[in-house]
Amino acid sequence: MSRPQEFDTTEALHHAMRAFWLKGYEATSLTDLLAATGLSKSSLYATFGGKRDLFLAAFDAYRQARARDAHRVLRQQPARRAIETFFHSLFADVNSDEPMLGCMSINQAVELAPHDPAVRQRVVEDLQQMELVLTQAIGRGQQDGSVASLRPARELARLLVLAFPGLQVMARAGYTRQQLDDAQQLLFTCLDG
Amino acid sequence: MSRPQEFDTTEALHHAMRAFWLKGYEATSLTDLLAATGLSKSSLYATFGGKRDLFLAAFDAYRQARARDAHRVLRQQPARRAIETFFHSLFADVNSDEPMLGCMSINQAVELAPHDPAVRQRVVEDLQQMELVLTQAIGRGQQDGSVASLRPARELARLLVLAFPGLQVMARAGYTRQQLDDAQQLLFTCLDG
DNA sequence: CTTGTATTGGACCGAACAGTCCTTAATTTT
C-alpha cells in the first residue's frame, strides 16, 4: 500500500559503494553520496540510516561481490592460471580512464580499521577468506602440477596475501600496469620453487 | 631582535607528525593539531602555513627520520640479521599501549596519493628508496653468506618491498605481535631458497 | 473519491571545519 519507492535500493547502494570505494569514508561527504545515488537526503536517511550505516552496508555489498568474483575466477583450470587471473583482475582498472579503485578492504584496513572495531573485524575476515580460497587453489595447483612448489599450500597462500596489499599500494601510488604485472610475475615465482 | 619564539619549531613539527601519523590527514583536525603541538592558531599558521603545508612538512620530517633509522639499522652485521631487525623495528609499537602507527608512507599511499601528486611522488620515492637499501643489504648478505638465495638481490628486495604493506595492513587490522612475527618469518624464508 | 500511509524535496539545525585578522603582550634595540 501507499506510495512506492522511486529508486532501486540495491542500485543506490551500489552507487554509494563506488563513492566510498573511490574516496574512502572521511573524504566522501553526504553531498557526494546524494550526488552519486541521486537520492534526496530524507530518502537516504530513511532507507539506510546515517552515513556510517550506509558505509557498512556498502562495504558489505562490496565484500560480497568480491567474494563471489573470487570463487568464480578461482574455479578455472589449471589452478595456477586461476590464481594469476585472480590477481590480475583485481587491478583491472589501473591505467584505464577510470579512477583508481584497488581493493576497498585494504583501503579500509588503513583508514578505519585501527579506530573502528566493526570495520576491523570485516577486514580480518576478508584477509582470512582470501588466505582460505588461495590455500585451496594452491592445493589444487600442486595436485594438477601447475604449482611446482612443495611448500605447504597454506604458507604459499599467506605469502600471496601478504603481498597483495603491496600491489594495492603500488596501484594507488600510480605505478603503471606494466610495473604491476611485473611485480605479480615476480610474486608468482614463489609458487615455482 | 624583538620577541623570541616560545616554542621549539622542530619539536612542534614532531608533535604534528605524530598526530598525522596516527589518524591520517583528513581525520586530523586543526583542533587536534593545536592540542598536539600546544601552539596557538596564529603561531601555527605563521610558522607552517596551512594544514596541508604542515602536513607535507611533517611527512617529510617523518620520511627523513625513517631513512636515517633504516641506514643505521641496515648497517648491522650480518646482513640477514640487519634485514630482520629492520622489519622488526618497523612494528615496534604493535600491541604496546601506544596506538597503532605503522608506516606513514604506506598509510598515505592509500589515503592521499591517489588524489594528490605531491604525496604520490613522495610515496613512490619512499618505495624506491626502500628497494634500494634492501637491495644493497641483500647483496651484502649474499656475500657474507647470511642470505642463501642466489636470486638477484634486486628481485628479492622487490619481494620484500611488496610484502611490507601487507605487514602494515595486518598491524592496522589488529593482528597480534606474534602473528606479525610469524608472517615476517615466513617472508624471510624467501631469502633462503 | 476519500482516506490512510509512505516517500519525497528542501528548509533548517547546531557543530565543526580551515583559515583570517586584530589586539595584546613580550622582548630586543636604540
Add this chain to the structure above:
DNA sequence: AAAATTAAGGACTGTTCGGTCCAATACAAG
C-alpha cells in the same frame, strides 16, 4: 626608558559537515 618589532591569544569569518524535521506529494486500499 622609549620605540620598534614580532609572537601569542582569541575573537571572528564563511563554509561545509552530518543529521533532523516538516509540509507537500503520490500512490494504494476501501
